[in-house]
Amino acid sequence: MTWDILGQEAITSLLERSLARGRLSQAYLLVGPAGVGKTTLATTLAAALNCQGEHPPCRTCLQCRRILGGLHADVAVLALQEPERELGIGRIRELQRSLNLQPFEGRCRVAIIREAERLSHEAANALLKTLEEPPPEVVLVLTTTAEEEVLPTIRSRCQRLLLHPVPRAELLRFLQEDRGVPAATAQRLAAYSGGCPGRALRALAEPQLLEADVPLLERLTAILEGDTALRLTEGGRITGGFTGQRERALQALECWRNWWRDLLLVQAGCREGLAYPQEVASYARYTQRWEASATREALGCLQQAIQHLERNANPRLVMDVLVLRLPHPRSTSAPG
Ligand SMILES: [Zn+2]
Structure with a gap:
């Protein structure tokens, strides 16, 4: 058997055992940060369910190859398409129609619903019906980075699998x-x-993604050294313009979160595994200025801002609130 999913052996061996005993659940909720491998795992599970080899997923039979190649007619992937902000009821109804049909080329239909926290209220309620009485030969796999935002009634009908970094x-x-x-x-x-x-x-x-963080780190330093007016100006430079504010803001906040996490590591006396080893001199400087409690508080503010953005809050507003809440030069903790 070749799941070939990096770092998720506990989950893949659980799925393997369930598969061998014919005890797979009809609905899963895969929880974990973006890029950790949720969709890869969901797709590989779909292959395992349809595999014709002796040890599913073999990755070499026709079913496996078509599913892993994204070509299989019985495996549907539902994802937000720009500029959609939520998965609407139309997309779920369309999916439900296909799930009611017999599998076309395999044994089992699999629906992978990405970013389940973005289902509209109506769509989530429509999906509930399928989760309550799934058609035979259908497995639903929902993925999410923000579990607490998935409707509780949906969560309770899925087997939850947590993917760790x-x-x-x-x-x-x-x-x-x-x-x-x-x-x-x-x-x-x-x-x-x-x-x-x-x-x-x-x-x-x-590779430009790695370089994209350099100006963001410079901006963060300017904010930390600046007064209220300068902070708002610097924050506004990230969320200014008419398009892509949300993506730019998220990118900045994720970069800054890494920076603060690094600072916390340095404050705990650890220099291994820093996201930005080149910042080590500035970490040493800020360690003199703030206690670890201020760092933890700043991390909390960033976490909250990221969540608000992911919930489609206004990027400009989120950024304004954040830059004012980050610790100020003379304080020992973040205000507010
Ligand atoms: Zn196979």
């Missing part, structure tokens, strides 16, 4: 041995990825 050593081995990435680049990618292989691979394909 991949340990650094394992990610490094994968990048160097399987992908032939030089050691120094692998270190940077692993730090950037936060344990999410999908993020690492994306930055490998688009």
Whole structure:
């Protein structure tokens, strides 16, 4: 059997056992950060369910190859398409019609619904009916980065599988041995990825992503040193313009969250596994200025801001609130 999912052995062996006993659930909720491998796992599960080999998923039979190649007629992937902000009821109704049909080329229909937290209220309620009485030969796999925003009635009808970030050593081995990435680049990618292989691979394909953080870190320093007016101006530079504010703001906040997490590590006396090792001098400086409690509070503010953005709050407003809440030069903790 070849699940070939980095760092998720506990889950894949559980699925393997359920599959062998014919005890798979008809609905799963895969929970974990973006890029950790939720969709890959869902697709591989779909292959395992339809595999014709002796040890599913064999990855080599026609069913496996068509599913893993994204070509199989019985495996549907529902995802937000820009500029959609939510998965509407139309998309769910369309899916439900196809789920009521016999499998077309395989044994089992699988619907993968990505970002389940973005289902509209109506869509979620329509989906509930399918979760309550799924047609035979149908398995639903929902994925989410924000479990608490998925309707509780949906959550309670799914078996929950939590995907953890991949340990650094394992990610490094994968990048160097399987992908032939030089050691120094692998270190940077692993730090950037936060344990999410999908993020690492994306930055490998688009190295400018690694560089994109440099101006964001400079902006963060300007904000931390600035007064109220300057903070708002600097924040506004990220959310200004008419398009893409949300994406730009999220990118900035994720970068800043890595920076604050680094600072917390340094404050705890640890210098291993920093996302931005080049910032170590500024971490030393800020360690003099703020207690670890202020750092933790700032991390909390960032976390909250990211959640608000993911819930489609106004990017400009989220950014304004955040830059004012980050610790000020003379304070020992974040106000508000
Ligand atoms: Zn197969």
